[in-house]
Structure formats: C-alpha cells, structure tokens
Amino acid sequence: MDFLKSAVASAIAKGPPFPYSFGDKVDLDPSIWTLYNGTRREDGSDCSIFSFDISANRSSLPLARNAVKKLRTMRHPGVIKVLDTVESDSYIYIATERLVPLRWHVKRKSLSPETAKWGLYSVAKTVKFINDEASSIHGNLKVASVFTSESGEWKLGGFEVLSNVKDDDAVIYTYGSLVPDSARYTPPELAKSGWDAAKRSPHTAVDSYQFGALIFEVFNGNFSGSDQVGQTKGVPPTMHSSYKRLTNANPKARVSVGHFLEQGQRSASFFDSPLIKLTEGVENLGVKSESEREAFLDDLDQLTDDFPEDFFKMKVLPELLKSVEFGGGGPKAFSVVMKIAAKLSNDDFDTKVTPVLIRLFGNPDRAIRVCLLDNLPLMIDRLSQKVVNDKIFPQIVTGFTDVAPVVREQTLKSVLTLITKLSDRTINGELLKYLAKTANDEQPGIRTNTTICLGKIAKNLGTSTRAKVLIAAFTRSLRDPFVHARNASLLALAVTGEYFSGEDCATRIIPSVSPLLIDKEKLIRDQAAKTIEVYLQKIRKAAAAMPDTALPPESAASGGPRMSTPQPVESSASAWAGWAISSFTNKLSAAAGEIQPSSGGTASSAAPSSKARLAPASQTASSLHRQALKSPTPSSAPLSRTSSSGGFGNTAAGESFFADPEVADDDGDAWGDMDEGTATDDLFSANEPSSLSSSTTLPKKDTSSATASSSRTASGSGSAMPFDDGAEPDFAGWLAAQAQKKNPIGGKTLPKGLAKPAGATGKSGTSSAAAKKLPLSKVKVGGTTTAAAVVTKKIDMKPKETGDDDDDGGWGDGW
Structure with missing residues (x-):
C-alpha cells in the first residue's frame, strides 16, 4: 500500500x-x-x-x-x-x-426492505432519465456500479459503456464485452449475437434485464448468472409481477424501467412507502402549501428507526432547518428536527444544528421561541457553555419581559435547564435581575413558578448573596394573595433551610412564617407548621452549640453587683417574681443605718434619728424614687449614687411596693389614676434586671440637679432646691391608701417607716405635712459627711392634661 x-x-x-x-x-x-x-x-x-x-x-x-x-x-x-x-x-x-460501494451493505445484509426499495426507486428514476431523456443505454447495471453517498442515497456510476443510441460508433457496441464481469449480467440475446444485437431491440431492453438482475442481487446478496433471473426468492411479493416482466427472455416483451417505476408508484404498490414519499416531499418542502406541509410533517414524524440515519442527517435535516428558519415550517418541523438531531454525533450537531439554533433564538416569532424553549432539554447537553452563556442566553432573556404570558412562563421554566451552562457572574447578576421582575409579575402562576425556580437553583447562587436574595424573595411571596404562591414559598423555605444562619432563622424567617399558622387556607396552615418545625429544629441545634453566657467571669475583688441564687422554676410567672424578690432581698441585706430626720430643713444635724418620717401620702412613688436617686446618701450606704449596686429597691417605699397589699374595693380606681398602658409599661421596665445592674445611669437633667444640690449643701451656702417630679401619677397616694386600710383607727400600728405623719387628714390623696421637708440624707463630699435637705413639692391631685406628644406621662424621661 x-x-x-x-x-x-x-x-x-x-x-x-x-x-x-x-x-x-x-x-x-x-x-x-x-x-x-x-x-x-x-x-x-x-x-x-x-x-x-x-x-x-x-x-x-x-x-x-x-x-x-x-x-x-x-x-x-x-x-x-x-x-x-x-x-x-x-x-x-x-x-x-x-x-x-453498495456491495458492502449487500454483503452485510444491513439493508432493511424499506431502505432497499427506496434505493431501487432512486436507481430506477436515474435509469429512466438515461433511457428516456438522454436516449442512452447504460449497459453496466449491477451492484458494483451503485454506490451510497454520505446521505445514504444510492448513486449510479459505472458509465464505462454508457452510449447514446443515435451514435452509430457508440462505445457500447464495440467495447461492451470488455467490461469486467459483464458475462453474468449480459442479456441472453446479446450473449448469443454480440452487442450489436442491441440495435435491433428496444434500447431500453438491456437496462431492463440488468435492472431485474440488480433487484435479485439486492434482496438476496449475490447473483450468479442468467439462471437466477426471474426468481422471486427474497423479492417483496408486491413486486413479483412487474419484476418478472423486467427479465422476460424476449427483449421486445420486457417492460422498460420507466414503466416499472410507474407501476410501483401506484397506490398501495411496492414504491408507495413513507420513506419514498419523504424523499420526494423533502426537496419541495419550501414550496408546499401549509396543508401539504402539515401532511408531510405528520408522515415524517411517524417514521420508524428502520430508515437510513445518514439520509435524515444529510438530506432531511438541512431541508427541515431551512423550512423552520425561512420556509414557515414552524414548531412542528422543529420537533422533527430535534428527533433527527438526537441521533447525531456531537461534532455533527455542532456543525449542522448549532449555528441554526443560534439564529432561531434571535427570531422574534413567539411560536418559534416557545418551541425552542420546550425542546431546550433535548439540546442543552449538545451545546457548549460558551455558546449558551454568550450567544443563546442573551437572546432568551428577552422573553422575561415579553407581553405574552406564555412566553414569560416558558422562559422562566427554561432557567432550570440553562442554569448548568451559565457562568456565576451571569447567574448572580443578569439572571437574578430578571427573576426579580417575574417575582412581581401580574400573573400569579408566574410569581409562583419564580419562587419554585429560586428554590431549585438555590445551590447555584453565590454564597455571599444567596441568603439575602432567598429570604427577600420567599418572605415577600409569603404575603402573596395567591394561595399557591404562599404554599410554594413555604415549600421552598422548607428545602433551603441549610443556606440560612441560625440568626436569620430566628429573627427573619420564623417571624415571617408565623402569621401563616392562622392563614385562612388549611393547606397553608399545615405547610406553615411543617416549615416552622424545620426551622425550630435548626434553631435548637444552633442554640445548643452556643455558650451558656456571654458575660465575662465574675471576680470577687471587682466589687460588682451581687447576684442572687437562681430559684427553681415552677412556672413562667412565678419564675419572674422569684427572681425579682431574690435580687431585692440580697440588696436590702447590704443596707446599714437608719434614715436621718431633718431638723428645720437645714444641714446642721448629722446624728442618726431613732425613727424615719414617712413622706407625704400625696408624694408619688416615682418622685420618691427619683428623690432617692437625686439626694445624696451616706457614703457607707450601698444606695449611694456612686455605688455599683444602685436601684430603688432598698428604700422603705420600695419595701412597701413589693409587699402584698390587701385587695380593696377602690384598687381599680387607684390604678386608673395612671396613664393606661404607658406608666404600667414603664413600671415593668423599672423592674427589669437592667435597673438593678451596676450600669444604671441617671438622666442628664437629674444628674446635674443632684450635683448642684450636693455642692450647695457641702458649702452650706444655701438650702436644698425643690424637686420637680413632673406631675406624675399619684402612685404614692395609692400606697398611703393601702397603708391606711391596713391600719384603721384603733387598729394595728403601721410598719416602721410608714407611720402616718402628724396633721394628716386621713384621706388618701391629701396630707397636712405635704409642704414639710423630707429628712436629711448624709452625703460624703471631699471626705466630710454633710447633710443635704430636700424639700418636697406639693402635689396637685387634679388630673393633668397631657399633650399627644407626651403620652407616657413622663415615665420615659425618668427611666
């Protein structure tokens, strides 16, 4: 070689x-x-x-x-x-x-009956053309003269002795016998008299006889000589009659190949087959009417796998692609294209189909676009990432904003197919931008499908923005009026929990899902309960991994606040009360000495008094508390403003507050003296742990006031300034009323520190000593203990009108 x-x-x-x-x-x-x-x-x-x-x-x-x-x-x-x-x-x-060479297929017997008839039909048409239009004799018809092209079509060669009958010096008459292996295929009359005898017979007789031999050889695999001519072994039954007439011993009685072709094309005859109809129709597909094209495509779609793949690849496929792109073949032709393209190799697909697909995605025809999107799963594996990301996706995104809902919906569904071929930059940029638009689409089905789409492509989103995008999208969909949109959001949240932190679950997701637990639709309520449970388990797991406390460890020498021993928790309410009382008791045990009474409202007396005088009943608890904070205290007392254990619980008024008073008929009226909902809320705020911690800080106004009072007292240059309580609700009056009810005239004495002041009128809201000064408190200034006198303010018992901008009655400023 x-x-x-x-x-x-x-x-x-x-x-x-x-x-x-x-x-x-x-x-x-x-x-x-x-x-x-x-x-x-x-x-x-x-x-x-x-x-x-x-x-x-x-x-x-x-x-x-x-x-x-x-x-x-x-x-x-x-x-x-x-x-x-x-x-x-x-x-x-x-x-x-x-x-x-056709001989290869004949030897391997790889030709199906339909393919063999289709090939013989093609050769018959060619011989008819040679005999009739060209007025010639082929003279060398046999399997060795037939070849198959890349498209699988049968092509006729062997033109060594092809001659025009009008030429007296034609090659066939002189050199016909020199053709290799011609003896097996020579008609009987020529074998006897030589090739010049062809002039005395119809010029079609030679080719008719040899075509009959070709039919036998194609269906049986070999032809040994004239004794096999006319035998019907292996020949389709519908062809027997016409086949025998081709091989008649009398050349004048033989039918021409053209006549044989006409007989085969009759209805229900041997050449009336789907494959032959296909070959005839595909070449004229572009000029067919719409009804003819529909009928042709229906027949084409029903073809089985027995037909030659090469023909579909090389001949049918290009014609169909041209019909789809230019000839109005439409979606039906494209579906046949994809059926044929599925059998192509990747190289053939890239060469023959991909360029057309890129052009088709740029076609503005909505029917073509929807058809392309429907068939996208069949072609996506054949398309490279570069082609999809750079050439096809920029065309597809126009469907997100199309006015036709069906185009928007099909475009949205195609995202699941395209996502594996898109770059991270395209996914987290352009794609999310368009999905944000479809999430607000006027069609509820498109909004629902957007949520489903985001849930399925969550793993493909960027880790830096994934949680933010998903939470924003899903929580918005939870408020959608369309029930299936809400359900889709709940389902999506249930399957994407792994992408959210414990903090996001607790602070953003569960608060958004919880309203759906009482949704009007049972479907939503049930799914919301399941989704909540998924996130509760995630939160429990996250909480289990957290430390018991974030506070720094205590040091004995730090002088920090004393902490109470945790009490057994019996119920949520009792646990809260037990904690507050325990802390209060611990702080009270650290207090020493007695409250010093005032003598004439000056700072001249520093000796301890045997009894403390109770503040007027008209004085509110808030003013007492603020007075205690503003008034300087002895340096040895833990209630000093500079002490780390500040609070109001160590005062006598606080002791009375935490006591359990007897229920009286007018208790409700007394609570009504306070602004509803505001003073009460501030009260609970006052009892929170923060009020008992070392970080308690006086408001700026009060601190400056206390400082000024201390300065004046230490220098002895003036009397103490009066304290303005801001006309807060008469809470102290309520305390006094409770004390009076416990100590009626002739009854038991009041507890120490709560004795009724001299000159009291007996009414809960008034007192003759309202204008008297409070007892002096000791304060240590510059190493010297002095006394500061505090003057009480007369309380106006009439209800005070408050503006809209001060609904809390001053409680917020005080705390």
Missing part, C-alpha cells in the same frame, strides 16, 4: 496539479478503476478518488475516457457527483463526493 501511494504521488508530481490527497484504498468488485478515500486540500472535506492507470490497462482506456466524459456531462441527482477530473499520459483521476 505504501508503495502504491508513493507511486501515485510520483505520478501526480509529473502531471497537472490535482488538489486532492489520497487516503485508504477501498475494496471494489472487478473494475477498471481503483477507488480511494480522499480529502480536499483546501478545506479538508472528504471525497472519493477513482484512479485509472493507463500504462497498466491501456486496452480499457476507451472505457475510462468514456466514463469521464459521461460523468461530466450527465447531470442528475441519482448520478455520482463529480468534483474534478485530471487526465495525463499515465493516469486518469476522477474526484467525486465521498462514496461507499
């Missing part, structure tokens, strides 16, 4: 240029030609090369030259397509389309 290639190359070098390269040699039946696979140097396309060595077969040179001449002048779809020919003194080369 190497020697032969080198010899051919040497011969080419001596002759005219031949722009084709020789490849492997192809086996042939006995022939004057040697067949090679070849390639075109210019573009690397495949071809076949017939080579004739003049020096080795000089006697057959007239046959080779006749073949070259007829192949170049005979133009018909069923004839081998010639690309180029070269003739020199030593060789003749014919470059043709890539061919495969």
Whole structure:
C-alpha cells in the first residue's frame, strides 16, 4: 500500500496539479478503476478518488475516457457527483463526493426492505432519465456500479459503456464485452449475437434485464448468472409481477424501467412507502402549501428507526432547518428536527444544528421561541457553555419581559435547564435581575413558578448573596394573595433551610412564617407548621452549640453587683417574681443605718434619728424614687449614687411596693389614676434586671440637679432646691391608701417607716405635712459627711392634661 501511494504521488508530481490527497484504498468488485478515500486540500472535506492507470490497462482506456466524459456531462441527482477530473499520459483521476460501494451493505445484509426499495426507486428514476431523456443505454447495471453517498442515497456510476443510441460508433457496441464481469449480467440475446444485437431491440431492453438482475442481487446478496433471473426468492411479493416482466427472455416483451417505476408508484404498490414519499416531499418542502406541509410533517414524524440515519442527517435535516428558519415550517418541523438531531454525533450537531439554533433564538416569532424553549432539554447537553452563556442566553432573556404570558412562563421554566451552562457572574447578576421582575409579575402562576425556580437553583447562587436574595424573595411571596404562591414559598423555605444562619432563622424567617399558622387556607396552615418545625429544629441545634453566657467571669475583688441564687422554676410567672424578690432581698441585706430626720430643713444635724418620717401620702412613688436617686446618701450606704449596686429597691417605699397589699374595693380606681398602658409599661421596665445592674445611669437633667444640690449643701451656702417630679401619677397616694386600710383607727400600728405623719387628714390623696421637708440624707463630699435637705413639692391631685406628644406621662424621661 505504501508503495502504491508513493507511486501515485510520483505520478501526480509529473502531471497537472490535482488538489486532492489520497487516503485508504477501498475494496471494489472487478473494475477498471481503483477507488480511494480522499480529502480536499483546501478545506479538508472528504471525497472519493477513482484512479485509472493507463500504462497498466491501456486496452480499457476507451472505457475510462468514456466514463469521464459521461460523468461530466450527465447531470442528475441519482448520478455520482463529480468534483474534478485530471487526465495525463499515465493516469486518469476522477474526484467525486465521498462514496461507499453498495456491495458492502449487500454483503452485510444491513439493508432493511424499506431502505432497499427506496434505493431501487432512486436507481430506477436515474435509469429512466438515461433511457428516456438522454436516449442512452447504460449497459453496466449491477451492484458494483451503485454506490451510497454520505446521505445514504444510492448513486449510479459505472458509465464505462454508457452510449447514446443515435451514435452509430457508440462505445457500447464495440467495447461492451470488455467490461469486467459483464458475462453474468449480459442479456441472453446479446450473449448469443454480440452487442450489436442491441440495435435491433428496444434500447431500453438491456437496462431492463440488468435492472431485474440488480433487484435479485439486492434482496438476496449475490447473483450468479442468467439462471437466477426471474426468481422471486427474497423479492417483496408486491413486486413479483412487474419484476418478472423486467427479465422476460424476449427483449421486445420486457417492460422498460420507466414503466416499472410507474407501476410501483401506484397506490398501495411496492414504491408507495413513507420513506419514498419523504424523499420526494423533502426537496419541495419550501414550496408546499401549509396543508401539504402539515401532511408531510405528520408522515415524517411517524417514521420508524428502520430508515437510513445518514439520509435524515444529510438530506432531511438541512431541508427541515431551512423550512423552520425561512420556509414557515414552524414548531412542528422543529420537533422533527430535534428527533433527527438526537441521533447525531456531537461534532455533527455542532456543525449542522448549532449555528441554526443560534439564529432561531434571535427570531422574534413567539411560536418559534416557545418551541425552542420546550425542546431546550433535548439540546442543552449538545451545546457548549460558551455558546449558551454568550450567544443563546442573551437572546432568551428577552422573553422575561415579553407581553405574552406564555412566553414569560416558558422562559422562566427554561432557567432550570440553562442554569448548568451559565457562568456565576451571569447567574448572580443578569439572571437574578430578571427573576426579580417575574417575582412581581401580574400573573400569579408566574410569581409562583419564580419562587419554585429560586428554590431549585438555590445551590447555584453565590454564597455571599444567596441568603439575602432567598429570604427577600420567599418572605415577600409569603404575603402573596395567591394561595399557591404562599404554599410554594413555604415549600421552598422548607428545602433551603441549610443556606440560612441560625440568626436569620430566628429573627427573619420564623417571624415571617408565623402569621401563616392562622392563614385562612388549611393547606397553608399545615405547610406553615411543617416549615416552622424545620426551622425550630435548626434553631435548637444552633442554640445548643452556643455558650451558656456571654458575660465575662465574675471576680470577687471587682466589687460588682451581687447576684442572687437562681430559684427553681415552677412556672413562667412565678419564675419572674422569684427572681425579682431574690435580687431585692440580697440588696436590702447590704443596707446599714437608719434614715436621718431633718431638723428645720437645714444641714446642721448629722446624728442618726431613732425613727424615719414617712413622706407625704400625696408624694408619688416615682418622685420618691427619683428623690432617692437625686439626694445624696451616706457614703457607707450601698444606695449611694456612686455605688455599683444602685436601684430603688432598698428604700422603705420600695419595701412597701413589693409587699402584698390587701385587695380593696377602690384598687381599680387607684390604678386608673395612671396613664393606661404607658406608666404600667414603664413600671415593668423599672423592674427589669437592667435597673438593678451596676450600669444604671441617671438622666442628664437629674444628674446635674443632684450635683448642684450636693455642692450647695457641702458649702452650706444655701438650702436644698425643690424637686420637680413632673406631675406624675399619684402612685404614692395609692400606697398611703393601702397603708391606711391596713391600719384603721384603733387598729394595728403601721410598719416602721410608714407611720402616718402628724396633721394628716386621713384621706388618701391629701396630707397636712405635704409642704414639710423630707429628712436629711448624709452625703460624703471631699471626705466630710454633710447633710443635704430636700424639700418636697406639693402635689396637685387634679388630673393633668397631657399633650399627644407626651403620652407616657413622663415615665420615659425618668427611666
């Protein structure tokens, strides 16, 4: 083989240029030609090369030259397509389309009956053209003269003795017997009298007989001679009658190949088959009417896998693509395209289908766009990421904003198919931008599908923005009036919990889901309960991994606030009360000394008094508390403003507050003296742990007031300034009323520190000592203990009108 290639190359070098390269040699039946696979140097396309060595077969040179001449002048779809020919003194080369000898398929018996009939139909049309239109005789019909193209079509060659009957010096009459292996296929009348006898018979007789032999050989695999002519073994029954007339011993009684073709094309005859109809219709698909095109596509869609794949790939597919793109084939033609394209190799798909798909996605026809999106799963694996991301996706996104809802919905559904072919930048940028629009679409179904889409592509989103995007989208959908949109959001949240932190679950997701626990639809309520449970489990798991406390460890020498021993928790209410009383008791135990009474409202007395005087009943608890905070205290007392354990619980008034008073008939009236909902809320705020901690800070106004009072007291230059309580509700009056009820006239004495002041009127809201000054308190200033006198303010018991901008009655400023 190497020697032969080198010899051919040497011969080419001596002759005219031949722009084709020789490849492997192809086996042939006995022939004057040697067949090679070849390639075109210019573009690397495949071809076949017939080579004739003049020096080795000089006697057959007239046959080779006749073949070259007829192949170049005979133009018909069923004839081998010639690309180029070269003739020199030593060789003749014919470059043709890539061919495969039909003998290969016959030997392997790879031809289905339908494919065999389709091939014979094509050859019959070609022979009819030669006999009728060209007025010629082929004279060399046999399996060795037939080839299959890349499209699977049968192409007729073997033109060595093809002659025009009007030419008296035709090659067939002189050299017909020189054709290799011609004896097996020669008609009986020519075998007896020579090829000149063809002039005395119809010129179609020779080709009719040889075509009959070809039919037998195709269906049976071999033809040994004239004794097999006319046998019906393997031949389809519908063909028997016409086949026998082709091989009649009398040349004048034989039907022509053209007549045989007409008989086969009759309704329900042997050439009336779907595959043959396809080959006839596909070439004229572009000029068919809409009804004819629909009927043709229906027949095409019903074809089975028994038909030649190469034909569909090379002939049908290009015609269908042209029909879809330019000829109005529409979605139905495209569905057939995808059925055929599924059998293509990746290289063939990239070459033949991908360029057309890119152009089709740019087509503004909505029907084409929807059809493309419907078939996207069939083609996505064949398309490269670069093609999808750079060329197809920019065309697809126009569907997100189309006015037709069906286009928007199909575009949205295609995201699940496209997502694996898109870059991270495209997903987290342009795609999310369009999904945000469909999440607000006027169509509830599109909004619902957007939520479902986000849930399914969550794993493809960027980790830096995924939680933010999903929470925003899903929580918004939870408020959608469309029930299925809410349900889709709950389902999406249930399956994407792994992407959210414990803090997001507790602070953002559960508060958004919880209203749906009482949704009007049972479907939503049930799903909301399931979703809540998913996130509760996640929160429990996150909480279990957290430390018991975030506070720094206590140091004995730090002088920080004393902490109470946790009490057994019996119920939520009792646990709260037990904690407050325990802390209060611990703080009270640290207090020492007695409250010092005031003598004339000056700072001249520092000796402890045996009894403390109770503040007027009209004084409110709030003013007492603020007075305690503002008034300086002895340096040894833990209630000093500078002490780390500040609070109001260590005062006598606080002791009375935490006591359990007896229920009286007018208790409700007394609570009504306070602003409803505001003073009460501030009261509970006052009892929170923060009020008992070391971080208690006086308001700026009060601090400055206390500082000024201390300065004046220490210097002895003036009396203490009166304290303005801001006319807060008379809570102290209520305390006094409770004390009076516990100590009626002639009854038990009041607790220490709550004795009724002299001159009291006996009413809960008034007192004769309202204008008297409170007892002095000791304060340590500059290392010297002095006394500060505090003057009480007369309380106006009338209800005070409050503006809209001060609904809390001043409680907020005090705390």
